[in-house]
Every structure is written in C-alpha cells, then in structure tokens.
Amino acid sequence: MYTTVVIPGKNWLLSLAELAAFFEVKKCKFQIESFSKEFFIVQFEKKIKPSLIDDLGGVIKIGEINTSFQTDVLKRAILDKDKTSKNEIGNIISDTTRIVDDLISSEKKTFFGVSIYCSEKRLRKIAKAIQRFFGSLIKKKLSEQGKKSRFMGFSKDRRLPQLSHVEVLKKRLIESNGEFIISIDGHQTWLSTTKSVHNPFEFQKRDIEKPIQRKIFAMPPRLARILVNLSLCDQKSILLDPFCGVGSILQEGLLNRSKVIGVDINPWCIKASERNLEWLSNNYQIDKPDFRVIQGDIQELSKKIGYEEIDCVATEPDLGPALRQVPTDPYAQKIINKLDRLYSLFLQESYKVLKKNCRCVFVTPYLKTRSGKAITMNIDEKAKKLGFTRVFPLNKEIFGKTIIKKEEMWKIASLTDVNKRHKTGREIHILQK
Numbered sequence: 001m002y003t004t005v006v007i008p009g010k011n012w013l014l015s016l017a018e019l020a021a022f023f024e025v026k027k028c029k030f031q032i033e034s035f036s037k038e039f040f041i042v043q044f045e046k047k048i049k050p051s052l053i054d055d056l057g058g059v060i061k062i063g064e065i066n067t068s069f070q071t072d073v074l075k076r077a078i079l080d081k082d083k084t085s086k087n088e089i090g091n092i093i094s095d096t097t098r099i100v101d102d103l104i105s106s107e108k109k110t111f112f113g114v115s116i117y118c119s120e121k122r123l124r125k126i127a128k129a130i131q132r133f134f135g136s137l138i139k140k141k142l143s144e145q146g147k148k149s150r151f152m153g154f155s156k157d158r159r160l161p162q163l164s165h166v167e168v169l170k171k172r173l174i175e176s177n178g179e180f181i182i183s184i185d186g187h188q189t190w191l192s193t194t195k196s197v198h199n200p201f202e203f204q205k206r207d208i209e210k211p212i213q214r215k216i217f218a219m220p221p222r223l224a225r226i227l228v229n230l231s232l233c234d235q236k237s238i239l240l241d242p243f244c245g246v247g248s249i250l251q252e253g254l255l256n257r258s259k260v261i262g263v264d265i266n267p268w269c270i271k272a273s274e275r276n277l278e279w280l281s282n283n284y285q286i287d288k289p290d291f292r293v294i295q296g297d298i299q300e301l302s303k304k305i306g307y308e309e310i311d312c313v314a315t316e317p318d319l320g321p322a323l324r325q326v327p328t329d330p331y332a333q334k335i336i337n338k339l340d341r342l343y344s345l346f347l348q349e350s351y352k353v354l355k356k357n358c359r360c361v362f363v364t365p366y367l368k369t370r371s372g373k374a375i376t377m378n379i380d381e382k383a384k385k386l387g388f389t390r391v392f393p394l395n396k397e398i399f400g401k402t403i404i405k406k407e408e409m410w411k412i413a414s415l416t417d418v419n420k421r422h423k424t425g426r427e428i429h430i431l432q433k
C-alpha cells in the first residue's frame with residue numbers, strides 16, 4: 001500500500017471524480033481513506049509516479065504520507081497546551097519518519113515550509129498556531145542534528161497557512177523535500193512531504209499561447225483535461241469532440257497521446273482547431289500526432305464518422321447566449337428549451353458513433369437565476385430512451401470501509417462547475433453506452 005495526500009482544486013468533487021476515472025484507466029486500485037474539500041487521503045495498491053499530476057486537471061498537490069496519529073493528541077497539544085502530547089508528536093516525527101533526514105539543502109540554512117489542510121472545524125480556526133507548532137518542531141529536530149534552518153512564514157492577511165503551488169514551484173521545494181503538508185480530520189492527522197504540484201504555467205501556456213483563441217466560448221485547459229479523464233480516454237482511444245470550437249478538449253486528448261477527432265459546424269473553428277493542434281504537436285514534441293478535424297452539423301455526425309468507431313466522447317455543446325445579467329426564471333427556461341433539439345441530436349448521434357461500454361462526457365448549461373434557483377437541462381429521459389446509462393462518478397468502490405457519510409457521494413449523478421464571474425455555469429454528465 002502507498003498512502004498519499006491529494007490536495008484538490010477548488011471544485012473538489014470534480015477533482016475526486018477525475019481521480020477515480022484516471023486511476024480506473026491506469027488499472028491502479030485505490031481507496032479513499034478520508035475526504036473533504038480540503039484534502040483526500042488515498043491508499044494506492046502500488047506506488048504512483050508523482051509526476052502524473054501533470055495529467056490531471058483538478059489536483060493541486062500530491063504528498064507522500066510519512067506518518068499519522070490521532071487528532072486527539074494534536075488537540076491536547078495545541079488546545080490544552082499539554083506538554084506530554086507535544087513531546088509525543090515530536091517523538092513520532094523523529095522515530096517514525098525520515099522527514100528531517102530527507103530535507104535537502106544546498107545552502108547553509110535549510111529552508112522549508114509547512115502547510116495546514118484541516119477539515120476539523122475547531123482546529124481550522126487555529127490553523128496558524130498549528131503551522132507554527134510544526135514549523136518550530138521541525139526546526140528543533142534539525143537543530144538537534146546540527147542543522148540551521150528557516151521556515152517560510154506567511155503574510156498576516158493570508159486566510160489559511162498554506163503555501164500555494166506557485167510558491168512551492170518558485171522556492172523549488174519539491175526538489176528539496178521542503179514542504180510538509182499536515183492534513184487533519186476529526187480522527188486522524190497525517191504528515192506528508194509534497195512530491196508534486198500542479199504547474200499552472202503549462203496549462204496557461206496551452207490557454208493563452210496557442211495561435212488561435214476564442215475568449216468567450218473556449219473551455220479552460222484544466223477543465224478540458226478533466227473531461228478527457230472522465231471519459232476514460234487512454235493512449236489507444238479514439239476521442240471525439242463533436243463541438244470542438246478552437247480545440248481545447250482535442251488538445252488535452254492529443255497530449256494524452258490519444259487519436260482525436262473534432263467536428264464543428266463553423267468552418268473557422270475547423271481551421272482554428274487544426275492550427276492549434278499543429279502548434280501543440282510541435283510545442284509538446286508529440287511524435288506522429290493523430291488528429292482529424294471535420295466541418296459538419298451534429299445531425300450528420302454518423303454520416304461523417306463510422307458507426308461504433310469512437311471510444312470516448314468529451315464535449316461542450318452550445319450553452320446558449322453569453323449572458324450579461326443574471327437571467328429571470330422564464331428567460332433561463334427559454335434558453336434551455338431552445339437548446340433541447342441540439343442536445344437531442346447530439347445524444348442520438350453520439351450513441352451511434354460510440355462503441356459499446358464507452359463513455360460520453362458532456363456539459364449542459366447550469367443557469368442560476370434571479371430568484372436564486374438553478375435552471376438546468378433534464379437529459380435523463382432522452383439518454384435512457386437511446387440506451388445510455390448514467391455513470392455515477394463517485395461510486396462506492398473508491399471509498400474505504402471506515403468512511404461515514406459516503407452514501408451521499410454515491411448518489412451524486414452530475415457535477416457542476418459554477419464560477420461567480422460567469423452567469424452560465426456548467427453541469428457535467430457522464431453517460432455510458
């Protein structure tokens with residue numbers, strides 16, 4: 001067993017669903033031992049490469065667990081200022097971990113950082129004190145070995161004592177084993193060393209350096225990667241995006257070394273996707289990139305692509321007009337009704353071109369209205385009639401036996417991605433043929 005801590009992105013449910021799909025493709029069994037919006041403790045059956053964080057859109061950090069102990073000990077140490085408990089934690093660090101020995105320093109003073117991820121309410125309030133406690137403890141252990149050290153502080157206005165992934169990258173803390181993640185839930189506290197972090201610059205490059213961009217409709221590369229992963233796409237797959245736009249999803253599929261096919265009604269989009277995919281192939285040294293982009297209307301999809309030729313569909317169809325204001329209920333409903341035919345055709349045609357047992361991952365609009373309601377599209381009946389079954393992305397197999405409240409997770413049918421800046425949110429569905 002190999003135990004890790006995974007720090008999810010802001011949309012933690014989407015991150016968890018992506019993780020489950022990603023390791024299903026890799027045929028690597030795992031169990032979630034603890035989860036919250038702050039962190040997941042994941043037990044893998046074999047060691048995983050930390051660098052695979054680059055293939056995940058929704059994971060911010062991966063750390064290797066060094067040790068764990070009961071949160072009650074931490075509570076006694078911090079809340080009750082109990083000396084015995086403080087010493088107990090110190091001894092756990094020295095006796096059961098190599099964190100102090102593994103700290104690598106090229107300078108006179110060893111530099112390290114401590115980040116606290118806490119799902120326990122009472123302790124969360126005093127996370128800064130916990131960070132100082134662990135920082136001082138590690139400093140003391142280093143000093144006992146004759147090493148001078150300095151630990152990274154935070155500005156006072158920082159809400160939580162957590163280093164950002166950018167800080168970890170800039171301070172080269174992966175190379176020096178220099179960031180410690182303390183993950184705390186109501187029962188257990190885990191101590192880990194960060195082994196990889198999300199590299200925002202790479203994703204940004206694919207977003208803003210690609211030759212042809214379209215600001216309003218294009219999907220951010222991180223979300224595009226999540227959709228690709230949710231579709232169970234692997235290197236042998238043929239991935240289709242029937243509403244490819246400027247090719248954001250196709251790009252992520254190609255980076256996954258899959259064969260990708262894009263379709264769009266707009267001839268400008270076809271040229272744009274082609275140029276972007278060529279750019280990606282050159283910039284990411286993709287040997288023999290396999291992509292095809294075809295102009296066409298969704299209603300003719302199965303005429304352009306053979307029946308049962310496709311292994312995965314990942315797409316974002318039309319989400320309606322760009323909204324300047326929060327819509328009223330009737331206006332939001334009108335938008336949804338207008339899109340109904342397009343989505344019916346999309347599901348019908350996708351069913352034809354998809355192979356059996358394969359997935360169709362797609363977005364429908366999620367419209368928050370002035371009354372506070374969310375108007376969404378009901379696709380269940382259409383999908384069922386065609387023969388699709390809904391995939392519940394957080395199924396029970398991924399949760400360890402000790403977790404309570406997991407039933408709530410099994411029942412989650414779709415995932416939403418709602419951003420305060422945008423009036424139109426996304427609802428993400430996974431269907432299987």
Ligand SMILES: C[S@@+](CC[C@H](N)C(=O)[O-])C[C@H]1O[C@@H](n2cnc3c(N)ncnc32)[C@H](O)[C@@H]1O
Nearest residue numbers: 218219243244245246247248264265266297298
């Ligand atoms: C939301 S955008 C997709 C954005 C894309 N994911 C990207 O990152 O650029 C929807 C796309 O669907 C295309 N589209 C709209 N109606 C279509 C139809 N009937 N058949 C095929 N494509 C269509 C539009 O041209 C548009 O590029």
